[in-house]
Amino acid sequence: MTIAPGKVLKIAVLGASGRLGRLIMAEIMRRPDMELVAGVVRHDSVMLGADLGELAETSLAGIETSVSMRDAADAADLVIDVSAPQASAAFARQITERGGPPFVCGVTGLGADDMAALEAAAQSVPVLYARNFSLGAAVMRWLTAEAARLMPAEQFDLEIVETHHRRKVDAPSGTALAIGEAAAQARGLELGTQAIFDRPRQGAARPVGAIGFSAIRGGGAIGEHSALFLGAFEELEVRHRANDRFIFARGAIEAGKWLTGQKPGFYGIEDVLGLN
Numbered sequence: 001m002t003i004a005p006g007k008v009l010k011i012a013v014l015g016a017s018g019r020l021g022r023l024i025m026a027e028i029m030r031r032p033d034m035e036l037v038a039g040v041v042r043h044d045s046v047m048l049g050a051d052l053g054e055l056a057e058t059s060l061a062g063i064e065t066s067v068s069m070r071d072a073a074d075a076a077d078l079v080i081d082v083s084a085p086q087a088s089a090a091f092a093r094q095i096t097e098r099g100g101p102p103f104v105c106g107v108t109g110l111g112a113d114d115m116a117a118l119e120a121a122a123q124s125v126p127v128l129y130a131r132n133f134s135l136g137a138a139v140m141r142w143l144t145a146e147a148a149r150l151m152p153a154e155q156f157d158l159e160i161v162e163t164h165h166r167r168k169v170d171a172p173s174g175t176a177l178a179i180g181e182a183a184a185q186a187r188g189l190e191l192g193t194q195a196i197f198d199r200p201r202q203g204a205a206r207p208v209g210a211i212g213f214s215a216i217r218g219g220g221a222i223g224e225h226s227a228l229f230l231g232a233f234e235e236l237e238v239r240h241r242a243n244d245r246f247i248f249a250r251g252a253i254e255a256g257k258w259l260t261g262q263k264p265g266f267y268g269i270e271d272v273l274g275l276n
């Protein structure tokens with residue numbers, strides 16, 4: 001489905017009461033080429049029935065949060081899911097059943113079954129999954145993969161360190177995992193066999209080719225990622241820091257706009273940015 005020039009893009013947001021959902025709604029309400037048509041929360045959310053504009057801290061929208069993904073999808077040209085891992089697979093299955101609309105998912109901490117539900121939806125609907133919607137993080141992932149390709153695993157140990165706010169529930173972050181996957185692939189390895197998430201107080205020395213992850217949680221940190229290439233005689237660091245959560249909101253919306261012009265398939269932020 002391509003949105004005709006001049007037509008307003010109707011968007012539903014899943015996870016409307018969340019930190020990111022509110023910002024996405026605020027940005028949609030600010031833009032003349034878009035219309036916010038629905039915001040979905042949990043059945044027992046304290047924000048059920050709240051005006052979407054109130055949540056977005058803009059003018060009242062005259063639309064209340066609801067629990068029905070189906071009604072939201074019926075009203076929308078595009079659905080953006082920034083809810084929670086326990087919800088995304090069910091949302092994706094409903095998109096599959098309905099045959100649309102295009103579906104953007106930015107939720108992290110998804111398991112293999114959740115990813116399978118997204119991929120199944122992508123058989124018949126344009127689906128974009130991005131663990132980080134920011135331009136800088138996408139470029140960082142690309143740079144890290146290039147560095148991993150150029151700097152041999154036998155000489156340079158790779159450690160990925162990330163810092164997020166105290167309310168983040170998943171660790172390591174989705175971005176850290178995406179960076180690790182790209183680096184492992186660039187070295188002809190699988191992250192599944194290389195990743196070290198925990199280090200016991202007493203254990204073996206670091207295996208060659210391992211990719212280590214460290215997650216720091218605290219305060220209000222929006223999101224920082226570092227890829228450290230540690231050699232015996234030199235070190236390289238690739239680092240990205242988000243200074244404002246707005247970058248994720250804007251990125252999600254731009255990705256969604258791009259997605260409405262695509263055929264059914266499974267896309268990533270790299271496709272939007274031309275980094276593939």
Ligand SMILES: NC(=O)C1=CN([C@@H]2O[C@H](COP(=O)(O)OP(=O)(O)OC[C@H]3O[C@@H](n4cnc5c(N)ncnc54)[C@H](OP(=O)(O)O)[C@@H]3O)[C@@H](O)[C@H]2O)C=CC1
Nearest residue numbers: 015017018019020041042045083084087106108131132133
């Ligand atoms: N891709 C990217 O660039 C980014 C991704 N994220 C990811 O987005 C997700 C949300 O982050 P954030 O906004 O900080 O989290 P919050 O916890 O602030 O928000 C989560 C939202 O999801 C809703 N929710 C939870 N469970 C369900 C459910 N079963 N059905 C419907 N809605 C549900 C909550 O509603 P309520 O509790 O009111 O019921 C709330 O509105 C996380 O996975 C995070 O990692 C975050 C930032 C950037």
Ligand SMILES: O=C(O)C1=N[C@H](C(=O)O)C[C@H](O)C1
Nearest residue numbers: 108131132168173174175223
């Ligand atoms: O939960 C967050 O806040 C963020 N989550 C994403 C992740 O897990 O990588 C993206 C960003 O770092 C913020």
